[in-house]
Amino acid sequence: MAFFDFDGTITQSDTFTPFIYTVVDPKRLRWGKLVLLPYILGYKLGLLSGSVIRSKIFKVGFQGADAALLRKAGLE
Numbered sequence: 001m002a003f004f005d006f007d008g009t010i011t012q013s014d015t016f017t018p019f020i021y022t023v024v025d026p027k028r029l030r031w032g033k034l035v036l037l038p039y040i041l042g043y044k045l046g047l048l049s050g051s052v053i054r055s056k057i058f059k060v061g062f063q064g065a066d067a068a069l070l071r072k073a074g075l076e
Contacts, residue, residue: 016054022060023073032060 021029033040039056042048062070 001039019074020057020061023070028061032057 024032035056036053036056039048039053043053
């Protein structure tokens with residue numbers, strides 16, 4: 001499975017954030033924010049690139065997720 005265009009090369013706006021908030025369970029979102037806090041701060045301070053933080057968010061948000069459900073959500 002591949003995810004792309006979260007950096008706005010094809011679209012005119014951020015598609016990553018709405019996708020994450022739509023697909024990832026709210027409980028996992030809250031937990032993920034805590035786990036990823038050092039990375040989020042590093043990103044906001046300009047120490048980490050967008051691709052690095054997105055990779056971390058995907059790993060935490062979708063670890064163990066059903067690929068078929070993700071595929072369906074991506075199509076929607």
